[in-house]
Amino acid sequence: MISVEELYQRFTWLSLDVVFGAMGGLLFFSKLLRVPLPWTIYALLGMAVWVIYTFDHLMDSRKLSKGTNMDRHTFHQKHALALWFLLIINSVIGLYGAYVTFGIGKELLVASVLGGMILLLMLLIRMLPISFHWLKEANTAIFYVLGIALLPFLRFSFEDWEWQIGLLMTGYIGLAYLNLIMLSWLDSGKDQASGFGSLLSVLSKEKVGSLIRRLAFFLIAAFLLCLVFFPSFYRVFASLLLLMALIHYLTFYDKKLTASQIRFRMEATFFIPWLLLFW
Template sequence: MTPLKHFAQYISWLSIDVAIGAMAGMLFFEELLGASLHWPAYVLLGMAVWSIYTIDHLLDVRNKELPLSPRRAFHQSNWKPLTLVLSMTILIGMIGAFWWFGWGKELQLTLVLTGLICGSNLLIRKIGPGWMKELSIAVFYVVGIVWLPLLRSAGLDLVWQSVIFLPMYMGIAFLNLLMLSFLDQDEDRTVGFFSAALTLSPILLIQLIRRLAFGLIFISLAGFILLSSFYRPFACIILLMALIHYLTFFQKGLNTERKRMQMEVSFLLPLLLYFL
């Protein structure tokens, strides 16, 4: 493996690509809603998303002795240093949030949202079907990245044309998680991880993935054609993200890690809006 591929693999294992993708998603909604955010908001979001994903990975591999994928084996073998870095990230993030927001309405509402997300995820893990985990993560992921742009947007920008991109982005996140669940189903079944692949048959899961992908491609293409010129770049980005997911997932000859990395890279496409 070349040094560049080795570096990219660690970026993926550490969920750094996911954190950067969330920051790109915040830019998507900042531009869409006409909000005005500064760099601390992006840094804090990246730290929060990385912390949530790292907590999830560390909880998954704790006390697991069965064979794990290279990604999960990495988290298991580096459990202590990752826990230390995670603790420092959470502490710095809390201090940074208080320093930047102050004890105002935005921080208070954000803490309430965080509590709702954590509580809902715990409840779904206990009593919900597997697919609810993927759906809830997709919903809360998009709510998290749109939260500040929504709070700081001008009321005039909250029209139906901009609001329809919210469920579309949730659809992309849900599609990504369903695809990853399918790719990881053997390990999830062996080790007992909670996922959609454990409650849906492979045929039903593939059908759901195809229908969701085709639906997103059709809706984003319709948006590109029918909406005004301002919204076309946003529709184009959703369309490209859906196409990359579909073509990557159904491409033969790619291993699971390669498919995962290519699909996660698609979440960086909103960064193109910075140059438009």
């Protein structure tokens, strides 16, 4: 019988954790900017995120030799044909759904340009020498947050802009980057053995560990200050980001947990913005 941990592992291998995390992030920015969105926007975002991440993992899995133990990548290598089929189907349905939902206009054009940029940069980083692969985490963090915040910002009236919005968005990017470099640190041995580049391609594991600690402390302190000094409306969002940062820090440095357990818990923190459904 498959355990809950094994079931969740397969859930993450299929990038469904990233999908629901991204949809939670969309809810975060929808509430932050006070721009209500229909459920179809969440579904389209989820499909787009799944296509991008699955494409990324399928491309990575092509580099592996048979029998390499990379878990997620081995899964994508083994089921490549079925996943490519699902990727194409999701792409076609997603594009049609986007056309029906947005029509031919600014929103569809901007979303298509952003999606194209993300895929292009993913391929470009792979073509660069491995010493440039430190860009992968920074690129992913920035475009991840831009992607989930895109529609709320396109429908937002910038006459209502307040500086707290910019700080919270920057904090979300910082948190996404912290998550990615923590995961790279955990997977450093496997990545190096399989020729995958990351921040650890240019910095030692000790230096990346120091960066992780300093960034975590900085984000926790920054979100705590936001919680204290922001107006009451923005404190809700600062408190969620503070909770997510604290869980990352406490989980990453919990010596009782295995690498898999640390990964699962940190990735699950991006479900926390779903609490905004009750607010």
